[in-house]
Amino acid sequence: MNSRIDLRGAAWESLDSRGLRDTLPRAELDVEAALDVVRPICERVHHAGVTALLDLGERFDKVRPSSLRVPVEILQSALETLDPRVRAALEESIRRARLVHVDQRRTDTTTNVAPGGTVTERWVPVNRVGLYVPGGLAVYPSSVVMNVVPAQVAGVPSLAVASPPQAHNTGVFTGYPHPTILAACTLLGVDEVYSVGGAQAVAMFAYGAADETGAVVCEPASLVTGPGNVYVAAAKRLLKGLIGIDAEAGPTEIAILADDSADPELIAADLISQAEHDELAASVLVTDSEALADRVDEALKRRVPTTKHSDRVSIALSGRQSGTVLVDGLDEGLQVVDAYGAEHLAIQTRDAAGVAARVTNAGAIFVGDYAPVSLGDYAAGSNHVLPTGGCACHSSGLSVQSFLRGIHVVDYSRAALQEVADTVVTLANAEDLPAHGEAVTARFAPPSPADVS
Incomplete structure (x- = not known):
């Protein structure tokens, strides 16, 4: 991995949230x-x-x-x-x-909002x-x-x-x-x-x-x-x-948050596995250990030439979308990975499960040495269709919910509507939509002479 972004010390202090997002590696997708x-x-x-x-x-x-x-x-x-x-x-x-x-x-x-008034949320494919x-x-x-x-x-x-x-x-x-x-x-x-x-x-x-x-x-x-x-x-x-x-969906990506307890060989293998997808694939390491970053680079130099798609992997790892981000500590590392919002985020730190629980933006999180991203690609049971390009800050991966629509079914009795009628009329008038209120009061108006006859 050829590029490094050093966000330690003064470099970190000078960044706001927007500047942090703009500083991180990202594939170009026009x-x-x-x-x-x-x-x-x-x-x-x-x-x-x-x-x-x-x-x-x-x-x-x-x-x-x-x-x-x-x-x-x-x-x-x-x-x-x-x-x-x-x-x-x-x-x-x-x-x-x-x-x-x-x-x-x-x-x-089904929620009972008032006596005789219910709202049911139906889930329909x-x-x-x-x-x-x-x-x-x-x-x-x-x-x-x-x-x-x-x-x-x-x-x-x-x-x-x-x-x-x-x-x-x-x-x-x-x-x-x-x-x-x-x-x-x-x-x-x-x-x-x-x-x-x-x-x-x-x-x-x-x-x-x-x-x-x-x-x-x-x-x-x-x-x-x-x-x-x-x-x-x-x-x-x-x-x-x-x-x-x-x-x-854009090019695939992995971010790995690691400390000095991590195994550089495993990190290198994980970065390569993502890079073999295509030349725009992003492989990003975030760590507070410069020594670990050096050992990962050494492992990559050994491993990349021997992998089947070495040319593709080499281009992806050396592209602007990939690199190592150096931070002062784990807290800063968590802010970096949350700003990045990776499709796949691997946690290879002490207390990896506890660290993973602090992450707020990721498509899927892979905890510890024995949950590589490739497990999620094929056989973890999770879904591998995940948000890319930082969209994990507002979007989820594919799930059963992706194929369902929630439909609200409103069912009120006469008494239930009458009890809340004044609220509806007041808000309708406040919005200068009096006909909205009249659609309620019309249901309680006495019949007109024409109707009686």
Whole structure:
């Protein structure tokens, strides 16, 4: 890791909260610029449907699938030919994810506000969701699990998955998403899968898609979730309102808060594991021990050249989004990681659980030496679709709640309304909306002569 930011002593004293946020490493993600690219793509999908989607797949993914929707027999073949060890691993990942997400279910709650007056909050799943699974430098069947499981637990009645067609697939899988992704869908009972990637996938879920005969191939969705590149994020921003979205996910990131008790080899391994996602991935170490920082750098020098994706890792670690932040103590370190709001925050300090309990901004927190981020990626049971780019200060990761809507049901008797009528009328008049009050008093006015006759 080549860069260091020294926030000790006078450097710390000179920073306010805004200055601290601006000082920390962060990947550049110009979603606004990407909007100019995705806008015509989304318009093409809106007006030309399936034809546009096939053309765009051929243009961006270098392959034209024989059909937009993956045939059921292809999905079944993907599962039948899946490596048994991978199948067993996916099944265990699904089992653990279900355990955690089932406990997130919400229950309807009725509050007795007054005699004869109740408000019930009902939790209702969205009618249909589009789940996006990226397929660029890596294959992400784990993202199928993380998107599908909470949607199913929430009770979403209709869900579909989209993932880019792969030009390097062979045999029956040519032009379809990676077979491991297809197998994961099949394991989860999802048979509506589309060979569509990027911004065009978000547009397909937003507008729906019909073929040249006018037959609907993909129905529009109410909500689109799942990570993706800057163009996926831009399409979500462009179409938000027409559809609900989970987040505008940016490059993945890890921050590690460590003191001099931490193992530099473990820290180096964790930083590398995140950096292998892509060249924009952020790996940040925050520590009050310069000696530890030196030992981590030494471990990185040994480990990076031997890892499979060493070129990608090296670029990510040396980028402006990665680095080591030196602080005076643990209290300052906690302020730094809260200002950073990491997607993944690892705590490798004495009393790691106690330190983790003091964190307020993070997508997910990984406590101690035996909870690496990669555990959360696959088999902790937690969800790995998490807020990036500092959005953890106001947003949560994907959960069952992401797919539910709270609906208030107001049920008042005549007596209950009459008891509070004066309050309503007073506030309506205070807002200069007298008709609001009259909508209440009209219910208690004596019948007019015309009504009697």
